[in-house]
Amino acid sequence: MPDPYAWLQNSLLTIHRADWYRSVQTIHGRPGATVFLAGQEVINFASNDYLGLAGDERLIAAAVAATQEFGTGSTGSRLLSGHRELHHQLEKAIASLKQTEDAVVFSSGYLANMGAIAALVGKRDLIFSDQYNHSSLKNGAILSGATIIEYSHCDVTELKTQLLQQRQNYRRCLILTDSVFSMDGDLCPLPELLDLAEEFSCMLLVDEAHATGVMGKTGAGCVEHFSCTGRQLIQIGTLSKALGSLGGYVAGSHTLIDYLRNRAPSWIYTTGLSPADTAAALAAINIVIQEPQHRMQLWHNVNYLKELLQRLPSRKLLPSASPILCFQLSSASEALEVGKQLKQAGIFAPAIRPPTVPTSRIRISLMATHQTAHIEKLVSVLAGIK
Ligand SMILES: *Cc1c(COP(=O)(O)O)cnc(C)c1O
Numbered sequence: 001m002p003d004p005y006a007w008l009q010n011s012l013l014t015i016h017r018a019d020w021y022r023s024v025q026t027i028h029g030r031p032g033a034t035v036f037l038a039g040q041e042v043i044n045f046a047s048n049d050y051l052g053l054a055g056d057e058r059l060i061a062a063a064v065a066a067t068q069e070f071g072t073g074s075t076g077s078r079l080l081s082g083h084r085e086l087h088h089q090l091e092k093a094i095a096s097l098k099q100t101e102d103a104v105v106f107s108s109g110y111l112a113n114m115g116a117i118a119a120l121v122g123k124r125d126l127i128f129s130d131q132y133n134h135s136s137l138k139n140g141a142i143l144s145g146a147t148i149i150e151y152s153h154c155d156v157t158e159l160k161t162q163l164l165q166q167r168q169n170y171r172r173c174l175i176l177t178d179s180v181f182s183m184d185g186d187l188c189p190l191p192e193l194l195d196l197a198e199e200f201s202c203m204l205l206v207d208e209a210h211a212t213g214v215m216g217k218t219g220a221g222c223v224e225h226f227s228c229t230g231r232q233l234i235q236i237g238t239l240s241k242a243l244g245s246l247g248g249y250v251a252g253s254h255t256l257i258d259y260l261r262n263r264a265p266s267w268i269y270t271t272g273l274s275p276a277d278t279a280a281a282l283a284a285i286n287i288v289i290q291e292p293q294h295r296m297q298l299w300h301n302v303n304y305l306k307e308l309l310q311r312l313p314s315r316k317l318l319p320s321a322s323p324i325l326c327f328q329l330s331s332a333s334e335a336l337e338v339g340k341q342l343k344q345a346g347i348f349a350p351a352i353r354p355p356t357v358p359t360s361r362i363r364i365s366l367m368a369t370h371q372t373a374h375i376e377k378l379v380s381v382l383a384g385i386k
Pocket residue numbers: 108109110111113134136178182207209210237238239240246247248
């Protein structure tokens with residue numbers, strides 16, 4: 001009989017041949033603007049820790065104190081025995097930052113998307129999804145069983161044409177989009193999407209994973225950036241990027257959140273967020289609200305890097321309005337080679353390749369804790385690579 005697992009080795013070989021193979025790299029010490037990677041100190045342009053909070057003493061102290069008081073695990077699902085006052089406080093803080101009526105915390109952003117989408121639409125319904133949406137939105141859409149139509153990246157004209165043709169054939173309709181696109185750094189056309197959602201009676205779900213703490217005057221995200229605060233929509237996000245912890249959330253109306261607590265399987269049937277993660281995220285939100293200087297420093301760094309890059313016209317920067325900046329490269333092997341040369345020069349900026357993105361690139365994400373010298377070194381190293 002043939003070995004039923006033999007195909008695994010063949011599949012891995014195919015992945016290697018395409019230069020798509022990926023493996024982990026061990027980071028040592030605390031997260032920060034510089035980290036140790038396999039014994040070498042590198043400047044870290046690979047982190048989602050935009051405000052530098054994952055290594056902040058106050059988050060660490062909050063996590064330690066919560067662990068001392070409440071233990072390491074939540075010991076049950078929230079509806080059974082795993083709900084704590086700390087969870088309630090975090091959900092109130094998220095709703096207050098987002099200026100929504102309520103919020104609910106999931107164990108990760110990925111699970112928040114999977115659970116919310118699957119709870120909101122089903123077989124008789126329609127999903128419109130931006131072609132560059134995050135994997136969690138795409139897989140949530142598949143899990144829901146709804147009909148899925150992908151529209152070209154940020155193309156509201158195409159979306160409107162499709163809505164005119166398709167909307168009346170379905171019961172409910174849900175439009176899905178990242179707000180900051182995670183592998184490109186550009187923004188969704190939120191006001192236009194909201195207008196279309198209203199015109200065609202659709203729900204709109206925006207994933208603010210890379211926007212929370214980063215975009216908007218108070219760090220509430222792209223909804224605030226585009227002055228859409230208070231409009232009806234479903235906001236998803238993560239506690240694991242600018243908020244330096246772990247977990248995800250949905251923010252919106254009382255009715256929406258109440259419904260999700262009753263119908264989102266990835267919330268109902270999973271263990272509540274640990275006390276340490278919950279307390280760290282709560283401390284982070286308080287810092288986001290009380291200390292805008294971190295966000296201002298982050299944007300100062302973004303603008304400084306963009307200014308310096310204008311002197312390197314040979315590097316093709318993808319359009320971006322966020323701290324994520326990408327250089328397009330012609331192939332996966334070239335992206336890997338540039339990534340390797342950057343690392344040898346002490347710069348940690350990963351090559352992002354298919355199937356994650358359609359075209360290979362080097363992705364740089366900036367942090368508030370990067371120093372001027374870090375940014376200048378990045379640019380001088382980039383200038384030296386052919
Ligand atoms: C990172 C990310 C997620 C997943 O969040 P986790 O909390 O890490 O699971 C979801 N959506 C987008 C757009 C992301 O970038």
